[in-house]
Amino acid sequence: MKLESIIEALNNGEIGRVSELTKQALDEGNGVKTVLDTLIKGMDDVGAKFRENEIFIPEVLISAKAMHAGLNILEPLLSASGIRPLAKVCIGTVKGDLHDIGKNLVAMMFRGAGFEVMDLGIDVPVEKFIDAAKQEEMNIIAMSSLLTTSMGVMKHVIERLKEQGLGNRVKTMVGGAPITDEFARSIGADGYAKDASSAVEKARELIGLHKKNK
Ligand code: B12
Incomplete structure (x- = not known):
């Protein structure tokens, strides 16, 4: 799979698909950090669209839920790998x-x-x-x-x-x-x-x- 498909699903607010693709990306051997950066990039895109009034609050909330679905998959691995939060x-x-x-x-x-x-x-x-x-x-x-x-x-x-x-x-x-x-x-x-x-x-x-x- 291409990692970009996670970004696309996140932008479309496809909660289940973000979760599945996140699992798949890990199964295919991508590192936790790489998958995390992909999710963050997806949410950055959502943020930019919101700022430009291309999308509105309901869409942002759905994408944020999708982001959480992805993060939930990564969470146990992130705490185990010791990647620290930005701040x-x-x-x-x-x-x-x-x-x-x-x-x-x-x-x-x-x-x-x-x-x-x-x-x-x-x-x-x-x-x-x-x-x-x-x-x-x-x-x-x-x-x-x-x-x-x-x-x-x-x-x-x-x-x-x-x-x-x-x-x-x-x-x-x-x-x-x-x-x-x-x-x-x-x-x-x-x-x-x-x-x-x-x-x-x-x-x-x-x-x-x-x-x-x-
Ligand atoms: C929904 C709402 C309610 C809901 C709140 C539900 C809830 N769970 O939040 C309810 C019905 C409960 C409510 C109650 C009241 N409300 Co009211 N409410 C609103 C309304 C319509 C929308 C607010 C909203 O959620 N906007 C959507 C969100 C996404 O936008 P936002 O909050 O501005 O947040 C964005 C940015 O501001 C920014 N941001 C927000 N926080 C932060 C923090 C940081 C650190 C950063 C960097 C950015 C940031 O990012 C957000 C996302 O982009 C506004 C009208 C308006 N236009 O704002 C009135 C409004 C805020 N309410 C108002 C009033 C008067 C009240 C009441 C006093 C009414 C009453 N007489 O009982 C009570 C107050 C209760 C209380 N003690 O707080 C007035 C305030 C007037 C004033 N100048 O003070 C407003 C402006 C309506 C009006 N025109 O009269 N309200």
């Missing part, structure tokens, strides 16, 4: 806010791109983010807010991180419909992204994995 991201919707569709999408895209994600859920108080950040190897705190009334919580998290001396080790990212680049800068966040696929790009940039050429 650890902790994500949550801030205190006062119960919206989680965008946050879940961002979390899925992070996972799909090879990040290890700790999802703190919704209505997350400042201290819960700080406790998570204190965990060893947590590289990024990602916060979502859909309400103008809860946006301010993001600022408190960033201030607390700095107070605790974690401001340099842990990068912060913010997003959600009312959030802008300008707002992100004004509260001292390290990064902002307007959608889930740009969030992955931004996260990679923050941990020094690639530079945006825009």
Whole structure:
């Protein structure tokens, strides 16, 4: 089989087929890392199409499920082979806010791109983010807010991180419909992204994995 067929199935949101092809690719002797990179490439394509408005949220969610189906096959082999995740991201919707569709999408895209994600859920108080950040190897705190009334919580998290001396080790990212680049800068966040696929790009940039050429 050609590895590209995995990418195609992922783009088409064919959950069962991604799972079968992932198994087949391994059976045919492809390395775990090669198959993982293929899945990530497929999800990158999905992210790019979403950014360009060629596809919409339902398609992204189905492709993300297909990605998970593939990752489930690889997971036991990945932990055995000791391939480390790109970085650890902790994500949550801030205190006062119960919206989680965008946050879940961002979390899925992070996972799909090879990040290890700790999802703190919704209505997350400042201290819960700080406790998570204190965990060893947590590289990024990602916060979502859909309400103008809860946006301010993001600022408190960033201030607390700095107070605790974690401001340099842990990068912060913010997003959600009312959030802008300008707002992100004004509260001292390290990064902002307007959608889930740009969030992955931004996260990679923050941990020094690639530079945006825009
Ligand atoms: C669905 C929805 C709900 C659902 C939420 C269901 C759920 N499980 O999430 C329900 C019905 C529960 C709800 C409740 C309320 N809602 Co509401 N809701 C929406 C709606 C229609 C869509 C939000 C959504 O899911 N969009 C789709 C996702 C994919 O987009 P997204 O969240 O923006 O996420 C993308 C980006 O922003 C970004 N992103 C998101 N998070 C992050 C994080 C990071 C780190 C990064 C980098 C990027 C990123 O990437 C995502 C994917 O591309 C919006 C309208 C709108 N246009 O936004 C109103 C809206 C957000 N809601 C609103 C309001 C007022 C409420 C209520 C207060 C209503 C009420 N009076 O009870 C309650 C609040 C409850 C609470 N305490 O949170 C207002 C907010 C107004 C404001 N300026 O604050 C909006 C804008 C509607 C409006 N025009 O009035 N809501």
